[in-house]
Amino acid sequence: MSGLDLELARRTLDAQPFSRLLRARVTEFGGGAAVLEVDVRDELLQQNGFLHGGVLAYAADNALTFAAGTTLGAAVLTGGFSIQYVRPGAGRTLVARAEVVHTGRRQATVRCDLVMVRDGGDEVLCAVAQGTVLSAAPS
Template sequence: MSELFEFGKAILASQPFSTMLGTELEIFEPGTAVLTLVVRDELKQQHGFVHGGVVSYLADNALTYAGGSVLGDSVTSEYKINYLRPALGEKLVAKATVLSSGKNQAVCQCHVIAIGGDGERTVAVAQGTINKVNQKI
């Protein structure tokens, strides 16, 4: 495993919300990040879909990981998400890539995919601006 990947895993382990949800880091390399989440009943809303807040969280975190892979310590400045269809399945996969980056900012895109018995379906697409943290927060 690369030093960057090990660093990414340590960051994820230090996020109490991510650990509570059971988020896993699958890929973390320059310009790319993939986070996964096993779907549990506690993550669903009243219609049986994964709650939009969970889908949004996963996209946001993947976007920031992708941006952070080229910027270093980073936070989300803004992001937008489009829900394409209900998130149904056994696992969610958020694949994020850097579209453009500079010294202090990166614009990233993320596709959230639900994996289930009927295959894979993209359930959401997000885009965000990620900013390097230049000072202690």
């Protein structure tokens, strides 16, 4: 889509107060895909020392929506998504990689892998998500 690029995606994310609170960043954007990253810090952990599931769900939601925005345009909203937690989030950085599976006229189906990057650089899958993103542009 013309006019949509990584810089615009970064400005859009920065316009979300909650994303600024989490210090999230978009590191890739375009061609039906987006990558969102969040560095792990103590405030984002749950009582057992793992990344809180709400942070994982946030990352999935935004990554799904940003990926869909590359095919539907900038005005998009999450229609719904599901997330399956496969192992506790332990590591230094959460990486949410989303890719559009199908785009129609007014909605896109998107899937997302959420991995934790460990100190040595190894990646461990901790959750998978799939959702529907709707065009919010006037019809």
